[in-house]
Amino acid sequence: MKDKFSAAIGIKEYVDNLQIFNGLLDTDGKLLIANRAAIETFGISYENVIGIYFPDSYWWSSDPNAKKWAEDAIQKAKKGESVISENTVRLGEHDFMIQLSLQPVFDNAGKKVEYLVAEGQDLTHIKKTENELNRSYKLINTSSVFTGIIDTDGNLQIVNQKILDYFKCSKKDATGLPFWECRWFTPSSVSVKTIKSSVNKALHGKTTRTEVKVFTSDGGEVPTYFSLTPMRDDSGEIIGVSFEGIIISEIKEKEDQLIKSETMYRELVTHMNEGLVITDEKNNFIFMNPRFCEMLGYTQKEIMG
Incomplete structure (x- = not known):
């Protein structure tokens, strides 16, 4: 009892x-x-x-x-x-x-x-917590850049809608495998090697930034700038990697246009009949065309020192 x-x-x-x-x-x-x-x-x-x-x-x-x-x-x-x-x-x-x-x-x-x-x-x-997570997912999914999270094994766990839409793939197809094995990298061994190295560095605490080519479903090549950042918990332990990818096609086009433009202008000033010289703020010569050297009777090397 x-x-x-x-x-x-x-x-x-x-x-x-x-x-x-x-x-x-x-x-x-x-x-x-x-x-x-x-x-x-x-x-x-x-x-x-x-x-x-x-x-x-x-x-x-x-x-x-x-x-x-x-x-x-x-x-x-x-x-x-x-x-x-x-x-x-x-x-x-x-x-x-x-x-x-x-x-x-x-x-x-x-x-x-x-x-x-x-x-x-x-x-x-x-x-x-659920509401905060939902707001975070909405923020990620409305982002105009590629974003996602990679786990400590290097596997892609979270991707935003931008990636799925751009590469025409489902979430199931995109997640669960090593990030560098995602189909937008695999057509290029260079891209695969570069991204794999960047992920490994990030998992060891180093933020990495790199430019690689990604590939669309129709075989198109797209230059993209990726930034991979270590994620840490409150104790400082690395728990994954977050990444952002920005398509830089327009930037690359503008760079090419700038290079072409500079080449044309350089050709123009090289062959013009007037002498042309450019100096810096301390009046040091930084450029002179052949006509200017001819007018002074010295070579460019002699003038520039």
């Missing part, structure tokens, strides 16, 4: 200290017992909750919609249904996202509902 009593006390202490709300209701919805820790977390006295109609308790009383849901849930559970739902509950000046479940407990014959077991869990922090 003593052992049974001790066991009962132990079970009560265990239940009382659970942080997730657990309670036993009669079929009229009156709260018979519950664990103290979850109740007192909200600054509520245990005695002010036990014995009252559950929908009239502190958690639901300030929100008519939440109270109505609790009442409907009790009616369903009385009929033998299991009920589970998430609801926003206003407690004081704060909103909490609560997941509440009601489970019927039948008699030994399994026909009559004798009690209802209520279980409630505060999902506020979980939902907040």
Whole structure:
């Protein structure tokens, strides 16, 4: 008898200290017992909750919609249904996202509902984290550059929609394999080798920036500038690599145009009949055309020193 009593006390202490709300209701919805820790977390006295109609308790009383849901849930559970739902509950000046479940407990014959077991869990922090993650995903997916995350094995785990759309591939096709083995790199052994080296350096703590060619589904070559940055946890441990890729086709075209333009102008000033000389801010010669040297009667080497 003593052992049974001790066991009962132990079970009560265990239940009382659970942080997730657990309670036993009669079929009229009156709260018979519950664990103290979850109740007192909200600054509520245990005695002010036990014995009252559950929908009239502190958690639901300030929100008519939440109270109505609790009442409907009790009616369903009385009929033998299991009920589970998430609801926003206003407690004081704060909103909490609560997941509440009601489970019927039948008699030994399994026909009559004798009690209802209520279980409630505060999902506020979980939902907040989910919302932050969703906002981050939306930010990544609306980015105009290639972005994603590589794990510590070098495998691509997260990619933004820009990559999937540009290379016409599904998320399943793009993720789960080494980043350098992604199909937009594989047509070029140079690109594969360069990206693999960059990933390995980033996984050892070094931010890398490199220009490689990527390849579209129709075989087109696209010059792209990739930046790979180590990701660290709070202790400084590397937990992955984030990357950004910027298509630089237009920049390369402008560079080519600039080179062509410079070549044409250099040809022009080289063959013009007038002497031309360019100096820096300290009046040191930095360029002179052949006509200028001819006018002075010296070679360019003699003048420039």
